[in-house]
Amino acid sequence: MSGETYFDHNATSELDEQVRLAMIDSMGTFGNPSSRHDYGTTAKTVVSEARDAVARFIGCAPEDVKFTSGGSESNNWAIKGLLEACGSKGKAHLITTVIEHPSVLQVCQYLERTGQAEVTYLPVDEAGAISLAKLEAAVRPDTRLITMMMANNEIGTIQPIREAALLARRRGILMHTDAVQAAGKLPLDVRQLGVDALSMSAHKFGGPKGVGALYLRPGVELEPLIHGGGQEFGLRSGTENVIGLAGFGKAAALLDRAKLEAQLAHWSKLKRLMVARLAERVPDCRVNGPAGGTEALPNTINIGIAGIRGESLAAYIGVKHGAAVSVGSACSATKQASLSHVLRAIGRSEDEIRSAVRISLGPSTTEAGVERLCGQIAEAAAHLRSVAAVGAV
């Protein structure tokens, strides 16, 4: 497998070589970070250094970073833990959007089902953006929490988190953002953003899987997730994943502001190139989500090619060229349609969702790689259209 043909970096990223070496190095550190002897102290240093690096990465103090097993855990914990800690034993109201990750949407549905919360799901426009006016209008006297993703994983839309956090603060509401897809693709500064909590995951930007963090603004109460030995400031007990944290810390340390800015400029150029090439070479190819005005992740391109299934296109370029992309719809074992809720929310029809393909660029993506992929997509589209039934018989 070669990283050159990998265009699914929003699903997960390649493990950075320096991260891999840092993890291997940490394998020699077998002590328990909670032990008071030298073995324990050495392991504790690995954890502390990782916490320092992640804190620098998002602009907060080390003690504001609580390590978790990843983005889904961080999202689950933030929503449940913040609501519980702010004393909403009865029914609270929370506001989210229709295009959140399942690890947010399903928590909201759980809270509704169990009678713990009423939830308002904000709609989005054709570009996937929420309206701040609609957010303000959705606020009720009993609203306790707003949870809104910073950048969408499927279409890349960036939400106005800072403005939403200001609104929340003004109205005495807690603000959580799922920044799993934004981390490593946008500069993050929690103080500038003004959020109370922020979720992130290591494997989206060169770190290992199974490690993440929840930022918590000082003074904000959060109910513990795991009771026990008191690790993670008494909020998430359990012996730390020292090897994973060594990797997480290294990934965060490697991505300084200058490197990130250079990366963003490179991706923006590649994205413009790809959109232009596909428009030239693939008839009836349409971009899903932000185009032009709305802010979007520069590494994420979601397209729909009329008359073919995205799944078939992905299969064709995968089998023939080893290329890896993601699709908006897939067959399921239950014969139920598995259609992207994000594409549905921006007004795409079922046929349009079935034709969707997501291309997400990473640090290793080159201009030559993008040119190659565009050629492969054009070839696959021509092949599949020659076989397709639509309008042909």
Add this chain to the structure above:
Amino acid sequence: MYNEIVARHFMDPMNVGELASPDETVRIGNAVCGDTIIMHLALEEGRITDVKYRAYGCAVSIATASIASEYFTGKELKELRGLADAELAALLGDLEPNQKHCVDIMLELRERACASVQGVSGR
């Protein structure tokens, strides 16, 4: 992900196209998946002599149309009708759980082909 048979037929499907004057046209679709196959059959004395089709769908459903077209061509209707479902399913090779709906596509193609042909031969 895709077995060898499916990959071969999907990447290079056999018998794609239309017949100028088909004796029968079989159209099947799956409202949930959106798969559509339109198959033209040429018949002669209880035998399928030619098959062409157009297919829109996932990789496995396109491969299924191709595999069916190849297998149906030259077959006696009686023989095709008498085949056990498992024998037809086996033509697709091992499928993953989310690909198994294509066995239904294969069986439906056979059923519709035989039903339509029965109508022709019954005249």
